[in-house]
Amino acid sequence: MTQTTTVADALASTSGAGYELVRVKTEGDVTSGPLSQLGGTGVFAAALRLSLLDGGCDVAVHSLKDLPTTQPEGLVIAATPARVDVRDALCARDGLRLDQLPVGAKVGTGSPRRGAQLKAARPDLQIVDIRGNVGTRLGRVAGSATPEDDGGVGRGIQGDLDAVVLAAAGLERLGLAAHITEYLDPEIMLPAPGQGSLAVEVRTAGTGNPEVDAALQALDDEPTRLAITAERALLGRLEAGCAAPIGALARLLDGDLVLTSVVCAPDGSATLRRSATATAADRDGAHAVGVALAEELLDAGAAELAGL
Known part of the structure; x- marks a missing residue:
């Protein structure tokens, strides 16, 4: 709701149009099992997309990392606003950093990618699968408490972990950055x-309001679009979803688009890390470097390593 309101306010400010927020519950919101067992890909997006296709809303706002790489017929990502902090954040008891956590510390995350990289950095850690909203997850950290209700997910489980790992962007959007004890490099x-x-998705024909369609164009940030095009091309070629133990980050460095990726064994016992530079810093070049780096990783055994 916080990120959707941010996008709605930006579109309203540029277009002069008013808006109404439409709440849609997704499978990822209402199911309490591990994300890796929910089919992973698309569990936070399918219901929103159906609402968009059915006319229940005109604009859908997604966390881009939750979107499947295959774009459904009839919908288009009209805007990718300027990217904010890409890093993961450690929220630990007593202000501890990752290298200061005691041997055998319990660290909570619902992400196989985060769990695998944590184990690669600190094989002694115990990774605990967790679900729930941000307040629920922070409440699992010993000595931490937040006023947010958890909607029944994990209620009654408090203070049983030494740390959790969450996206820095989400914590910052919610005004909860004070809980961060380390931004993970x-x-x-x-x-x-x-x-x-963020991915702002609309029907292929647009919203039906020319001013809002123009505002969507203005909201689209080209450096962000190039980066996510490369990252999602890599993910698509690896045929992996958002629950796979794969990390990727594309950045414009001195005018060059550089893509780095890591593929991990689920237990963190082995990793493959590679980088590549696009031949051209445009959308075609971004897509091409993503596919090329994925091919390099596959040739190096990525599929077998990660169980893709």
């Missing part, structure tokens, strides 16, 4: 493809 933990980015 991408050298230690590469983010999910698309992390820190």
